[in-house]
Amino acid sequence: MGGVTRRSVLAGAGLAALAAPGRASAAVADEYDVVVVGSGAAGMTAALTAAKRGLRTVVIEKAPTFGGSTARSGAGIWLPNNRVILAAGVPDTPQKAASYLSAVVGASVPLARQQAFLQYGPPMLDFVMASSPLRFRWMEGYSDYYPELPGGMPNGRSIEPDMLDGNVLGAELAQLNPPYIQTPPGMVIFGADYKWVTLAAVNAKGFAVAAECVARGTAAAAAGKKPLTMGQALAGGLRAGLLQAGVPVLLNTPMEDLHVENGAVRGVVTPQGLIRATKAVIIGSGGFEHNPAMRAQYQPQPAQWSVGAKENTGDGIRAGQRLGAALDLMDDAWWGPAIPLPDQPYFCLVERTLPGGLMVDATGKRFVNEAAPYGDVVHVMYDKGVVPAWLIVDQNYRNRYLFKDVAPVLPFPQAWFDSGAVVKAPTIDALATAIGVPAATLRSTVSRFNGFALAGKDRDFRRGDSAYDHYYTDPGVFPSSSLASLWLPPYYAFKVVPGDLGTKGGMKTDARARVLRGDGSVVEGLYAAGNASAAVMGRSYAGAGSTIGPAMTFGYIAARDIT
Structure with missing residues (x-):
């Protein structure tokens, strides 16, 4: 080739x-x-x-x-102390990174492996940039997943690929595995943009970012480029x-x-035969x-x-x-809540954390901080036997936010309802009946959650206490960007199951x-x-890109060791 x-x-x-x-x-x-x-x-x-x-x-x-799976992904890369974040002014140090990774991973992963990842990650990235057309951007504000731990960074360490012109691949571009979700035609969207594009209908910065994505797409088309971002770019x-x-x-x-x-x-x-090494x-x-x-x-x-x-x-x-x-x-696994849509599972990253939604179990009660790191949410689902769970939202939520690729106000595809992945009802009681949970309990759960939203404090599961909880939220909602009342009918319930990225x-x-x-x-x-190897992250997840960052680093380490 x-x-x-x-x-x-x-x-x-x-x-x-x-x-x-x-x-x-x-x-x-x-x-x-x-x-x-x-x-x-x-x-x-x-x-x-x-x-x-x-x-x-x-x-x-x-x-x-x-x-x-890389080509299908958002291609966040968690890589402490790399050149890109240091140039952007991120105050990372080897000591902070080591303290944080140790606090996240614990004793489940040998210290030598943790140190190897931290030591060789930055030179790996330098090597990749010197040996390919790849360039990278800091995902500013995408918090480490446990920023309150020693060495954690609320403004984040994750990076992602900058736009790549697919023309550099020539005929090979046709052999690139397609993305998990296609970018809207005419737009060039980075992973860090989705937070704001989701809010485009209700937030000035969200509207500006969406407009910038369109402008990038227009400029790329005018220049004859075939723009690739996220996993496609990597x-x-x-x-x-x-x-x-x-x-x-x-x-x-x-x-x-x-x-x-x-x-x-x-x-x-x-x-085809033996390929000898x-x-x-x-x-x-x-x-x-x-x-x-x-x-x-x-x-x-x-x-x-x-x-x-x-x-x-x-x-x-x-x-x-x-x-x-x-x-x-x-x-x-690299778990995350998923909605079993009829075409394929939808990894529910943003939608469960936006204000105005809550998750309940078969009894109609909340069981988790909905905005917690996605791996933690599924660990709780398994630990408590909550499969499936239900994400409950109202029409006010639907009027404000993009859901998957469905714009605010617009109806969901009928196939979603036909498959049972989504249920719609005029009242909370009717919704409870439709999903098979006790109506009185669900009504009480929603009422209690609405009280937390008005106070800006979740006394049951501390949603909003961590800086990470506020990344995929709405800064226009007060007193907490992570919490909003459910009050406008009709109401929706989305079936939530344990999904994974691998x-x-x-x-x-x-x-x-x-x-x-x-x-x-x-x-x-x-x-x-x-x-194919047991993860250096152990049973946890340090930040966005904790799969790809170590994958690239240990691939680099392996090849160096052979020589």
Whole structure:
């Protein structure tokens, strides 16, 4: 691809077959120094690093597109002390970052891994910017998820890609995995813009940001650009770097198994034959969110509403496990409340935190701070057995805020109602009956919540006490931007289930991204990064981009370690 032709499978047909675990033999299709499995942020960063350090590198990808879950994402990147935030004046220091990460993660993740992430994250970003067309922006105001902890930053550490002109990809642009939600035509929207675009109907800054998004789109079109932002920009920019470095990305090439020679991993078996790795294999193949059997084996139930790439079925994790790799965090995921819309689950990031909405369980009572970090909300749902929950809002809420991609006032698609994901009723009592909760209890819950909203203080779940609670809210609502009364009929209820951005558990790795066995020994020649490895965040989530930041960093670390 991009001027680098894959060496023909037929060219290797005459080479001697090499034994592979679980297989009698496999014809050698090709040979490289490093084989990277998966073309998400972890895999492409690893491949780019390896290639720039002089290693012959190839990326194999199961899907017919590149980018994986990264391309579908908002592409926030949590990366303390990086050049972008320091240049913007963010008062971060290594000491603050270490204190905060330790407070968030606790003792569940070895300190050496935490330190490796913090140490190598900033140079990883410098390397990516030097080796690709990617540039980044600070997501100003997007608070760390626990800003009150030692070292936490209420104004945030997260960054995101700047706009990328898709023309740099040439024909490869057509192979980019589509986004989870398409950007409205004619607009160029960054992840940090959504907070304000949601408020465009009721907030002057929101209207101005929406207008700026349109102006960016107009300017890009006039210049003949194909603007990419968020996950599309990150995946596209990394792929552009690989094109420049001459690294092939072989699509429609799933990994069937790992190949071992003399006790070390030395290649990947694919349907096309063995792709041999003279030095190492790096697994960046994602989690197992779309493998029902693995989810049933490892995860709390029900667990089926993922927005991760559909090809993420745990191939890399299972291949490592067959070689003795230890697993960790397999019962956890990058959880978030989701609405099971008929076309696909909708990861409910903004809508549950806006003022004028509350979540209730089957008894009609609130059970959580609705504006808490999304992973925490689902942990509470599972801990308390609240599946499904219901998000309750009124028409005043609907008149003010964008919901998913439905503008204020406009009706929701009839398919949402037909599927049971959304219910509408003229009164609170009628809504309670429609969703099967006690009417008197729901009425009392709404009345009590309205009292909190008038006082600006949630005495039950402390919604609004944390700076994070106020990010996706409405600064025009007083006395608390996080709380507003429900009073205008009709009323709506949205079914809420445990969704996820991907699973969090995988192969145990050390600070060098090497895969470990249960006794702590290293599986020679095997590295892992991203959701194929157990997360450095443990069971928590430091801030926006806590998936992608470590994925890229440990991909970078793996490639450096090989050299």
